Amino acid sequence: MPGSAAFIQFENVSKAFGTAKVVDALDLHVGQGEFVSLLGPSGSGKTTLLMMLAGFEAPTGGAIHVDGKRVERLPPYKRDMGVVFQNYALFPHMTVAENIAFPLKMRGVGKAEREARVTRALDLVQLGHLQDRKPAQLSGGQQQRIALSRSIVYEPKVVLMDEPLSALDKQLREHMQLEIRELHRKLGLTVIFVTHDQGEALTMSDRVAVLNRGKIEQLDTPSGLYDRPRTRFVAEFIGETNLLAGTVSARTDGVATVVLANGGSISCAAPDGFAIGSPALVSIRPEMLHLGNDPAVLNALPVTVEDDVYHGDHVRVHLSCQGQRLVAKAGRRDVVLPVGSQAFASFNRDDCTLVAP
């Protein structure tokens, strides 16, 4: 977390539309210069959270601080935040340059200065040659970059992005992800980025807040989320995982032994909590499962190969382990076992984690 702590603070923030609680007593701290993604399925409250920060929705409870000031009663035009909207919201009747100059004009910046800053902002996204075009004459990627440069030209405290890349095709989207990251680094922007695309969240963010039903399930670095999911929702929402239900039978500091519901026992890295006797799920990512014939290694599960599906860079092997379906990813150089063969799927103690059921 670079910069000073808690540049943006959500304290116990709630938002209800009628009886529906969209955001539920939520806390979130974001540091200055940080890139935080809000990730969640639709209806999880991520856009509402962003809209409350931007000033388009008022919280029904709690407080929001930005840079030490309470903002939740300020109208949007007094908050000094850059917002990049879904579908960009470029003004169709203004040229590219006029669009970018708009926030400066609203702030009473003089004409000469305005022009200079517009030129700089356009150079930043390498679209200086398009300044006299109307938005309708631009490609999707160009519009996206113009929207981006319009939202940073006045050096706002925070840049908020509401699924800004969802309208672009895959290749362009990946390119823009890199470009936004680079802008973030180069300008030291504080960015709150809403997305429902986990890949996007993982590649771009310093930290990701996974939202579910108005609450933050887990706020962590991308690798923390992927390798150490704390809840079943996060484990299943981020990437793909195999979940084995069981009961903690023994534990030491950081390691627990879990007796599986369908027999067998597993040794597994475990976060705090999970006392002996408590139910738990063991989460193992498919790429951590190794197939072999040796039953003697640690954490070996007897499996039958149900199907091999070729995916180009890897092969997905569908397994059944005493009635439960598992998925393993085999590299191109791994031995592929034929369908119907018996084998053992094994994994390291540190490659799995316990999550609450």
Next chain:
Amino acid sequence: MSAASPNLPGTPGALAFGAVRLAFGALVVAFLLLPLVAILPLAFTDSVFLTYPMSGPSLRWFETLATSDAWKRSIVNSLIIGSGATVLSTVVGTLAALGLRRELVPFSGVLRSIFLLPMVVPAVVLGVGMQILYARMGLASSYLGVIVAHAVLCVPFVLVNVSGSLASIDPALEKAASSLGAPPTAVFRNVTLPLAMPGILTGAVFAFATSLDEVVITLFVAGPNQTTMARQMFASLRENISPAIAAAAFVIIVLTFALLLVVKGASLFRPQRNKQRPQQT
């Protein structure tokens, strides 16, 4: 989408702004609807004055409509002329809409603009021209003359409505019908015409309502024998305002809306889809 409240929901500013919006909306709606609402009850007044508070209720003014020679005749005339103008304009208008549909006719755009001109040309101007023409053609003070004159004014409504419903037909449906073995006439009869029918009927209703409401051209081309209901209303509004006018207005409103309801009813009161509420996720 337009100006949502400039203030955050729930703040005093937003409440005041909301109150102003509500008051303004209510005032304009009252301005728009008050005349329609105010004239209808007066059709049932017992008094000889068109004022509130009204006495009654009574049907005496409807009796006047039904028994007074002038009113009775004007109602019959309106029905004759309205029906004639509706049939004439619907036939030529629908044919033209079909012909213009695919823009195959040269100067389609210009033709369409000219066909809509009767809606724009001031009625008095057209009336003068018609009066001169009819004097030469011997059509003055004839039913045919009035019917034709009304039909000219009705054509744009038919054209607009039929063109609208034709434009909304998915061309794939007609292609599908041909691929299923229907020759062009069968495609037209079984696919195009049924799908265009709502537009044709709506156009016909608007045509009839237009004829029913027409005064100016009628003043120029009709003789005493072709006095229509609207013409009669206009005369009594100028000379002696009596509640018979309200009764006639009642008849016109009920007639127009009943026809409109029959034709448009289904779509008018069907819950509207695709109307998104302001974004709030």
Next chain:
Amino acid sequence: MTIARLKASLLVLPLIVFLGLFFIWPLWMMIATSVQGGTVRLAFPATAVAIAQWNGDGLPSPDVQAALIQDLRAEVVQEVFGDAVRSLNSQQAGFRTLLPRTMTALRNAGADATPKLERIDPRWSQPSFWLALKRGMPAYTDANLLAAVDLKRGDDGTIAHVAPDMAVNRAIMLRTFIIAAQVTLACAAIGLPFAMLAASLGGWKRNFLLLAVLLPLWTSLLVRTAAWMILLQDQGLINQILKALGLIDASLPLIYNRTGVLIAMTHVLLPFMVLPIYASLIAIPRNLMPAAAALGARPWQAFRHVLLPLAMPGLLSGSLLVFMVALGYYITPALTGGAGDQMISSVIAFYATGTANWGMAGALGLFLLVPTTLLYIVYGRLSRTPLGQA
């Protein structure tokens, strides 16, 4: 493809013929009548044809004399004859006595006699009278068009103003434009915020507001005007309510004056303003106004820089439509206005139905038709939603 074109053309043909006959032709005839040589021609149709052949040297041929005799023997509307005589007398003094005397003599002579005109009155042997007759019935004249704008040709052919007490047309034209402009402004002032309100609401509220606009549109114009007469009269609902509220003591004069005309016309034309504005507002992407606010625009700045420019096409076509339609209004001003509130249409109606002066009616009609048609062309260029789409 060619057959398809032919079929399409055949379908359109009936309407082309129909409107050609009963829409374009009457308008053409009105224009033609307005520029055809005045009442003298109307009173002496045969002479008009015959005298056109005469080159103006010496005395005209016997054919012309025969034609004049034929015209003078024919039945003619008294006013038309009187107008013709006055007009000729202003060109050449003496016609006032000459023509009635000749007519009486001819009628007394019996239908079969072929008298010489010089015998009836020696003035017929003076070329100046025949010249005046020839000049008095030109094929085309600008007299009506000039009279429509309070001008006339003097005896020497120069254009001059008519006497101030006769000059009323310009004032009425000006009044027509002013009333149309006032109504357009009123419709815009009410229609723009109302359309904004409707566009900002959702669900049944929006539908209700739109229905409130459409219901009047679907109601007879005459009924609506009658309703306003009832509401605005001295004992009408509006005055009663104002009195009951204690706001006024005596009835306000709301009808048979400009106020009544403006109220009723604004009501009638408001839907034509609201609907196009609403259509352009509804096409504005939802996130533009929030974007403007996020970029620092205060509400009025967002309105001024974003909403208004984007609503402008609707506002413009609505204004054009209202103005264009208002110019030709007749019924509503006739019923709710006073003598000083009548628009150009009522003058045209007066000439056409009151005095059968089709030349003047046509000339004034032309002055109404031309601006209306020009506005319609501009409207067509400007607006993509065709007329009457409501």
